[in-house]
Amino acid sequence: MKAIRCRYCPQLLLTPESRARGYGPVCARKNGLPLTPTSWRTRQARPATSTTAIPVHPDQTTIPIQPTLPKEN
Structure with a gap:
């Protein structure tokens, strides 16, 4: 059994799970x-969700995701 130390402290790990x-x-x-x-x-892959289709209340104005810069003269 090889002695392995904890990643976060100097304690030796004794159990196989640790x-x-x-x-x-x-x-x-x-x-x-x-x-x-x-x-x-082992992690489950999650499907990608769109963040551009956020519902907006009718009384609110939407804010553009990418800001528009003023045009130079």
């Missing part, structure tokens, strides 16, 4: 980290 994560449960609670190991392969 070694897989790279940090222990104490550092996870202190830093707001998840207690389950996640990798980019």
Whole structure:
């Protein structure tokens, strides 16, 4: 068993779960980290949503997303 240290403190990680994560449960609670190991392969892909179709109240005016610069003479 290879001794692996925590990413956030000098504590040795003893459990296989902690070694897989790279940090222990104490550092996870202190830093707001998840207690389950996640990798980019296990995360679910989310569909892209459009941000340009924001509903606007009829009494409000819309603000353009890209500002228009004044024309030079």
